[in-house]
Amino acid sequence: MSDSSKRKRPLVADKRYPAKGKPANKAVTKKPAKKSAPVRRKAAAPKRPRRGGILGLLSRIVGWFFRLIWKITWRITAVVVLVLALAVGYLYTTLPPLEALLDGRAKGSVTMLDRDGKVFAWRGDQFGGVVTADSVSPNLKNAVIATEDKRFYRHFGVSPRGIASAVRINLSEGRGPLSGHGGSTITQQVAKLICLGEPFDPGAGMTEKEYEASCRRSSIQRKAKEALFSMAMEAKYSKDDILSIYLNRAYMGGGAFGAEAAAQRFFGKPASAVSVAEGAMLAGLLTAPTTLSPTNNLDRSQSRAATVVRLMQEQGYLSETEARAAQDNPAELSQAAEARAGGYFADWVMSTGPEFFTRNTTEDVRIKTTLDQRMQRAAEEGLKWVFENKVREGSKAQAAIVVMSADGAVRAMVGGRKTKVAGAFNRATQALRQTGSAFKPFVFAAALDLGYSPQDLIEDAPYCLNIPGSGEWCPKNYTNSFKGQVTLTQALKDSLNIPAVKISESVGRELVGQVASQFGIQNDLAAGPALALGASESTLIEMTGAYAGILNGGSSVTPYGLVELSLLGDSEPLMGTGGGIGERVIQEGAARQLVYMMEKVISDGTGKRGQFGGRELAGKTGTTSAAKDAWFIGFSADYVAGVWMGYDDNTPLKGVTGGGLPTDIWREVMSRVHEGLPITPLPMDPPIAASAQSQPEAAPAQAPQPRREPQGTIIDQVLRDIFGGGGNGSRSSAPGGAER
Structure with missing residues (x-):
C-alpha cells in the first residue's frame, strides 16, 4: 500500500523575483548562530551495589532504626528544651527582688552589752546586717569560692561536672548516688537556703524545724526542681547578687546567720575587715557550722581553716608566702566569743525582760546590762581556785x-x-x-x-x-x-x-x-x-x-x-x-x-x-x-x-x-x-x-x-x-x- 496518503510538505517554488522596491540581486544572509559553552555534566557516581543476603537486610534495618531514633530524639529534645525553658521562665517570674532574700530569719536576735557598752553575749538568730560580695573582705569572698564552688563564675547554676564527680565519690564510698556529697553549686545552695521560694507558713501544721528539714530533702524530684530554680536565679540575678544572698543567709554556727554576724560573733570585727586566716575559718564553717564552730571546738575549726587556705593557694588566690603566714597564725576568738553566750547572767537577763523582746522576739534587739566583765572573771576564777585547792577531787558539790x-x-x-x-x-x-x-x-x-x-x-x-x-x-x-x-x-x-x-x-x-x-x-x-x-x-x-x-x-x-x-x-x-x-x-x-x-x-x-x-x-x-x-x-x-x-x-x-x-x-x-x-x-x-x-x-x-x-x-x-x-x-x- 502506498504512503501517498500521508501528509507531505507541499513543494513551493523559490521566489525568483524580488519584491518591489528592494534590490533584486542582494543575497539574504543569516546571522551565525551563537556558540553556547559546552555543558559539563557531572559524572554520575557509580551505584554501590546493594549488599545482598542476610547481611544486607540487617544493615538496612539497622540504618532505618537509627534514622528513626534520631528523628524521635531531636523532636523529644526540642520538646524537653521548650518545657524546661517554660519552667525556668515561670520560676523566673516568681523570684522576688534581691533585697527580699538577704535576711531569711523567721525570728530576731538579742545582743547584750555590758556596763561599758561592750558586747558579751548573743541570743537568738544573730544577723549583723546586709553585706554584698563587693563589701566583704576579698579574703572571705575568695575563701568561700575556693571552698564551695571554684567554677562559680563559669557555670549556669548547675555544674554537670560537679554532680558527676559527687555521684562517683558517693558510689565509691558505698552510699547512694545522692547521699553524702551533693556536688551543689553556690547557686543551688542558695536555692536550698530560700527553700525553692516556699516561705515558712506557721499555719501549715509544720514546725519551723520540720520546714527546714523539708527544704534540705535530697530526692530526685527535689534535685530536679532545685536545678530549674538555680537556672532561673542565674537568669534573674547577677553572679555577685547570688553570692551576696549566700553570704547573708548561710548559717555559720554560734547562732550567727550571715558573714557579718559571724565576723562580729567570733572576731569582734566587721566582715569587711577579716584577715586571710579569719576569712578561711568563716568559709570553713559552711561545711558543718555547728560541729566546726570555733566556740565549740577551736582546734577543729583552725584545722578546717588550714585546709581552706591550702585550697586558696592552689587556685591562685594566695601566694605561697601569704598562705604560709595564714597557716602559721591561725584565727583566734575575740574575748566575747571566748565567753561564749554570756553564761548564767545572760540567761537571767533574758528571763527578766519582756518575752516578746527576748525569747520570742521577731526584731533585732540590743540590751544594755549591768554586767562587769572584770568582776565576772573574778567570780569565776575565785570559785575555780577554791574547788581546785580546797575541795576533794571528784566532789559533785x-x-x-x-x-x-x-x-x-x-x-x-x-x-x-x-x-x-x-x-x-x-x-x-x-x-x-x-x-x-x-x-x-x-x-x-x-x-x-x-x-x-x-x-x-x-x-x-x-x-x-x-x-x-x-x-x-x-x-x-x-x-x-x-x-x-x-x-x-x-x-x-x-x-x-x-x-x-x-x-x-x-x-x-x-x-x-x-x-x-x-x-x-x-x-x-x-x-x-x-x-x-x-x-x-x-x-x-x-x-x-x-x-x-x-x-x-x-x-x-x-x-x-x-x-x-x-x-x-x-x-x-x-x-x-x-x-x-x-x-x-x-x-x-x-x-x-x-x-x-x-x-x-x-x-x-x-x-x-x-x-x-x-x-x-x-x-x-x-x-x-x-x-x-x-x-x-x-x-x-x-x-x-x-x-x-x-x-x-x-x-x-x-x-x-x-x-x-x-x-x-x-x-x-x-x-x-x-x-x-x-x-x-x-x-x-x-x-x-x-x-x-x-x-x-x-x-x-x-x-x-x-x-x-x-x-x-x-x-x-x-x-x-x-x-x-x-x-x-x-x-x-x-x-x-x-x-x-
Whole structure:
C-alpha cells in the first residue's frame, strides 16, 4: 500500500523575483548562530551495589532504626528544651527582688552589752546586717569560692561536672548516688537556703524545724526542681547578687546567720575587715557550722581553716608566702566569743525582760546590762581556785555566786561550777534552798528598828516552846553549848540560835516575816518559831539583794541586770531599768547598827575567814540542818556578794559550814573584785552606850524594851495594822506573843 496518503510538505517554488522596491540581486544572509559553552555534566557516581543476603537486610534495618531514633530524639529534645525553658521562665517570674532574700530569719536576735557598752553575749538568730560580695573582705569572698564552688563564675547554676564527680565519690564510698556529697553549686545552695521560694507558713501544721528539714530533702524530684530554680536565679540575678544572698543567709554556727554576724560573733570585727586566716575559718564553717564552730571546738575549726587556705593557694588566690603566714597564725576568738553566750547572767537577763523582746522576739534587739566583765572573771576564777585547792577531787558539790551593787545592779553571776554554759540550770536564781542562819540579820533588823540596841543583853540558855499541834520544840545551838548572858551583837557574831528565836518571838514572827519580805524575800516564809533559824527557802539572788538593802541604809532592793532595751538601729530605748532601790524597810540608824553587828561576824565571829586587804567587811554565815546548804553573804562599802554551796540532790555536805568553804569562795571572789579599789569604811554606827541589862529569856513578857519610838517606817505601819494602833512597845511586851 502506498504512503501517498500521508501528509507531505507541499513543494513551493523559490521566489525568483524580488519584491518591489528592494534590490533584486542582494543575497539574504543569516546571522551565525551563537556558540553556547559546552555543558559539563557531572559524572554520575557509580551505584554501590546493594549488599545482598542476610547481611544486607540487617544493615538496612539497622540504618532505618537509627534514622528513626534520631528523628524521635531531636523532636523529644526540642520538646524537653521548650518545657524546661517554660519552667525556668515561670520560676523566673516568681523570684522576688534581691533585697527580699538577704535576711531569711523567721525570728530576731538579742545582743547584750555590758556596763561599758561592750558586747558579751548573743541570743537568738544573730544577723549583723546586709553585706554584698563587693563589701566583704576579698579574703572571705575568695575563701568561700575556693571552698564551695571554684567554677562559680563559669557555670549556669548547675555544674554537670560537679554532680558527676559527687555521684562517683558517693558510689565509691558505698552510699547512694545522692547521699553524702551533693556536688551543689553556690547557686543551688542558695536555692536550698530560700527553700525553692516556699516561705515558712506557721499555719501549715509544720514546725519551723520540720520546714527546714523539708527544704534540705535530697530526692530526685527535689534535685530536679532545685536545678530549674538555680537556672532561673542565674537568669534573674547577677553572679555577685547570688553570692551576696549566700553570704547573708548561710548559717555559720554560734547562732550567727550571715558573714557579718559571724565576723562580729567570733572576731569582734566587721566582715569587711577579716584577715586571710579569719576569712578561711568563716568559709570553713559552711561545711558543718555547728560541729566546726570555733566556740565549740577551736582546734577543729583552725584545722578546717588550714585546709581552706591550702585550697586558696592552689587556685591562685594566695601566694605561697601569704598562705604560709595564714597557716602559721591561725584565727583566734575575740574575748566575747571566748565567753561564749554570756553564761548564767545572760540567761537571767533574758528571763527578766519582756518575752516578746527576748525569747520570742521577731526584731533585732540590743540590751544594755549591768554586767562587769572584770568582776565576772573574778567570780569565776575565785570559785575555780577554791574547788581546785580546797575541795576533794571528784566532789559533785555545786556552788553559786552573785555580786551586786548596793542598788541591786548585778555585776557578776555564777550559777554552777560549769561557767561556760547557756541554758543550764541556774542555782543563783532558780534553786530554792533553806537559808539557815543567813536569815538571822532580818530578825535583828526588826528588833533594832523597834529600838533595841546592839548592846542589849539576852541569855543564851536552854529554851523550849509549846507549839500547838506539834508539841514542845527546843532550839539548840550549833555547838550544843550555852553562853549565858550575851549582847545582841555577840548573839549574831557567834550565830547563836536560842537568842535569835527569843528575839523573834519577842518582836513577833509576823513582824520578822514582814521585814524579810520587804527586803526582797518573796517566797513563802515558815509560819513557826523556826522562822528565825532560816527554815524558809529562798534563792541566792533574793538573799543577796536583801543584804544590799541593809548596806544601802535600810531600803528594799530589786536585783536587776537590764538597764536599757532598744531595737537595733534605734537611738531611743523602748524600756529602761527593771529594778533598783525601792521603799524604806527599816530606819537608816537601825541599818547602820545592823552593819556594825554584821561587821563583827567577819572581824571576830563565824566569818573570820572572809577577811582580806585590811578592809571593813560585814556579813553572815548560814548552815542548814544536816548541812545540806551552806551560805555566806557579805559586803564591803562597795559591793555585796552572796555564795551558796550544796548538792543538787540535797546530799549533806561533809565537814562544810557557812564559815568554811563558802566563806573561802566569798573571800577569793571579793578580793579579786576589789583589786585597785580604794579602801572605803562601812556605813555603820557603833553603839554609844550599853543598854540596861534585862532578861528577855525569863519569859516573852520580859523582852528588852524599845529605846525609842520609830516613826514613819514600814514596820511601824505593819504593827499598827496588826495590833490596831497598839504601838511597838505594846507588841514587844505582850505576854505569849510568840504563840499567836
